Amino acid sequence: MLRFKKYPILKWSLSIFTLLIVLVVAFGFWFLSLLSAGLDPEVLSQTQTKDLPYLSENSLASRGKILAVVTSCETMGSSNKKTGYELTELSRVYYVFKANGFEVDIASTKGGNPPVVIDDDDMGVYDYAFLNDTLAQNKIRNSIPISEVNRESYAAIYFAGGKGAMFDFPDNKNIQSILKEYYESGKLIGAVCHGPAALVNVRLSDGSYLVKEKQVCSFTNKEELFLKSDAKEIFPFLLQDKLIANGAQFKEGHLYLKNITEDGLLITGQNPWSTWAIAEAMIKRLGYTPVKREITKEELTVDILNTYESEGYSNAKSLISKTVNDHKKSVGKNLLGMHCIVAALNLDIGKFFDLIRLLKHTNSVLERN
Numbered sequence: 431m432l433r434f435k436k437y438p439i440l441k442w443s444l445s446i447f448t449l450l451i452v453l454v455v456a457f458g459f460w461f462l463s464l465l466s467a468g469l470d471p472e473v474l475s476q477t478q479t480k481d482l483p484y485l486s487e488n489s490l491a492s493r494g495k496i497l498a499v500v501t502s503c504e505t506m507g508s509s510n511k512k513t514g515y516e517l518t519e520l521s522r523v524y525y526v527f528k529a530n531g532f533e534v535d536i537a538s539t540k541g542g543n544p545p546v547v548i549d550d551d552d553m554g555v556y557d558y559a560f561l562n563d564t565l566a567q568n569k570i571r572n573s574i575p576i577s578e579v580n581r582e583s584y585a586a587i588y589f590a591g592g593k594g595a596m597f598d599f600p601d602n603k604n605i606q607s608i609l610k611e612y613y614e615s616g617k618l619i620g621a622v623c624h625g626p627a628a629l630v631n632v633r634l635s636d637g638s639y640l641v642k643e644k645q646v647c648s649f650t651n652k653e654e655l656f657l658k659s660d661a662k663e664i665f666p667f668l669l670q671d672k673l674i675a676n677g678a679q680f681k682e683g684h685l686y687l688k689n690i691t692e693d694g695l696l697i698t699g700q701n702p703w704s705t706w707a708i709a710e711a712m713i714k715r716l717g718y719t720p721v722k723r724e725i726t727k728e729e730l731t732v733d734i735l736n737t738y739e740s741e742g743y744s745n746a747k748s749l750i751s752k753t754v755n756d757h758k759k760s761v762g763k764n765l766l767g768m769h770c771i772v773a774a775l776n777l778d779i780g781k782f783f784d785l786i787r788l789l790k791h792t793n794s795v796l797e798r799n
Contacts, residue, residue: 471550474553474554474555474558475558475561476558476562477555477558477559477562478559478562478563479525479559479562479563481555481559482555482556482559483724484525484529484721484723484724485525485528485529485556485559488529488530488721490529490530490531490721491531492531492532492533493530493531493532493585493716493718494531494532494533494584494585495532495533495534495535495583495584495585496527496532496533496534496535496584496585496586496587496588496712497534497535497536497537497579497583497584497586497587497588498520498523498524498527498534498535498536498537498587498588498589498590499536499537499538499539499576499587499588499589499590499605499625499628500514500515500520500536500537500538500544500570500573500590500592500595501513501514501515501538501539501544501545501590501592501594501595501597501598501599502538502539502540502541502542502544502545502594502598503539503545503594503595503596503597503598504545504594506593506594506596506597506664506665507597507664507665507666509664511664512545512547513545513547513592513593513594514544514545514546514547514592514594515538515544515545515546515547515590515591515592515594515595516546516547516549516590516591516592516623516702517546517547517548517549517553517557517560517561518549518552518553518554518557518702518705519590519591519592519622519623519625519702519705520536520560520570520590521556521557521559521560521561521566522556522557522705522706522709523588523590523620523622523705523708523709523712524536524560524566525556525559525560526706526709526710526713526720526723527588527709527712527713529721529723530713530718530720530721531718532585532716534569535569535574535583535584536569536570536573536574537573537574537575537576537579538573538574538575538576539575539576539598539599539602539604539605540575540598541572541573541574541575541576541578542571542572542573542575543570543571543572543573544570544573545594546570547592547593551764551768552702554726554728576602576604576605576608577604579604579608581608581611581612584617585617585618585716586617586618586619586620586712586716587608587609587612587617587618587619587620588619588620588621588622588625588709588712589620589621589622589625589626589627589628590622590623590625591621591622591623591624591625591649591701591702592623592624593624593665594624595624595625595627595628596624596627596665596666596667596669597665597666599624599625599627599628600627600628600630600631600666600672601631602628605628605632606631606632606633609628609629609632609640610632610633610634610635610640612695613632613634613640613695613696614634614635616695617695618695618697618712618715618716619695619696619697620696620697620698620699620708620709620711620712621648621697621698621699622698622699622700622701622702622704622705622708623648623649623699623700623701623702623704623705624648624649624669625648625698625699626646626647626648626669626673626698627648627669627672629641629646629673629696629698630667630669630672630673630676631676638677639676639677639678640696641673641676641677641678641696642676642677642678643677643678643679644677644678644679644693644694644696645678645679645681645691645692645693645696646673646678646679646680646681646691646693646696646698647680647681647682647683647689647690647691647698647699647700647704648669648670648673648680648698648700649669649670649700649701650670650682650683650685650700650701651668651670651671652682652685653685653686653700653701654668654669654670655668656685656772656775656776670682682700683700683736684735684736684739684740685772686701686703686769686772687700687701687703687732687735687736687739688700688701688703688704688707688729688732688733688736689701689704690704690707690708690711692711692715697711697712697715703728703732706726706729710723725759727759727760727761727762728762728765730753730759730760730761730762731761731762731765731766732765733749734746734749734750734753734761734766734788735765735766735769737749738784738785738788743784743787743788746788747787747788747791750788750791750792750795751791751795754792754795754796754799755795755799758799760796761792761796763789763792763793766785766788766789766792767789769785770782770785770786770789773785
């Protein structure tokens with residue numbers, strides 16, 4: 431039997447290790463206590479379009495049609511990892527376009543029912559409404575093959591993200607042909623997250639790349655490699671690198687926060703948190719003032735996090751107080767918590783503790799209201 435009296439260093443090492451475990455567990459419970467239990471998923475999953483005033487109370491005369499394009503790719507290359515289009519990057523633009531008077535058709539590279547990625551942590555009322563919307567579901571389950579799209583029917587085209595887009599968007603000749611035609615005829619082009627993979631290999635009539643000298647953004651190298659350390663082996667290229675290689679002026683925003691670019695007929699978004707912004711930017715570029723929409727808790731939180739990154743802790747703290755006290759809006763504590771974890775994994779200790787303080791301040795302000 432091992433006798434600690436003979437090995438005091440082992441005794442002290444075990445004591446310190448045990449203390450660390452206790453502290454980590456205690457901190458974990460305390461951290462979880464700062465977060466929100468959230469709405470009942472069962473209740474959320476029953477959301478209908480009639481339950482959302484933005485959708486049920488807006489009925490505008492038709493302003494035309496917009497084509498939304500999603501990937502048909504089910505696996506990430508030879509890795510056999512499942513993929514598809516990101517539901518939130520389709521559902522949210524679908525309803526912004528609809529609420530602002532545009533009919534939306536959905537196309538995919540192969541047509542039919544494309545594979546979908548649903549992240550339960552990101553799902554909100556609009557996303558569940560989309561799943562319960564008979565018309566929307568009929569359109570997605572019977573998506574138009576991109577080769578059969580009636581190009582003259584649409585005022586604009588939008589490419590949703592999802593990692594599958596990295597495999598079937600870049601070299602699709604029909605996508606390249608449509609984008610060349612749309613750009614040269616003055617039609618608007620939007621893409622978010624991995625959706626800009628549709629742009630990378632498009633050449634115009636003069637032989638130059640469509641993205642050459644254009645300000646664009648997309649899912650960044652940092653975002654890609656943080657989630658998938660083997661991304662360089664899985665994907666045919668990193669999207670940021672490919673856009674830059676083909677002449678784009680890449681505008682990188684903060685990690686996992688809203689960032690969009692507008693350059694003439696091109697509007698691009700960096701990640702899923704940019705989806706609402708890109709949809710409403712497209713409406714403005716089409717010549718209309720977007721219908722008023724209640725900003726989601728997620729969007730408010732992203733604005734707070736962007737304020738922290740750009741203007742520092744004090745301004746972010748003030749914005750939390752203003753959001754809750756003056757505007758009577760809530761803040762997404764779970765999203766703040768997620769960014770705390772991201773900061774910790776990146777070993778950004780200063781940021782980690784700043785975000786913990788912002789999370790505590792959010793709880794204090796909400797409790798007072």
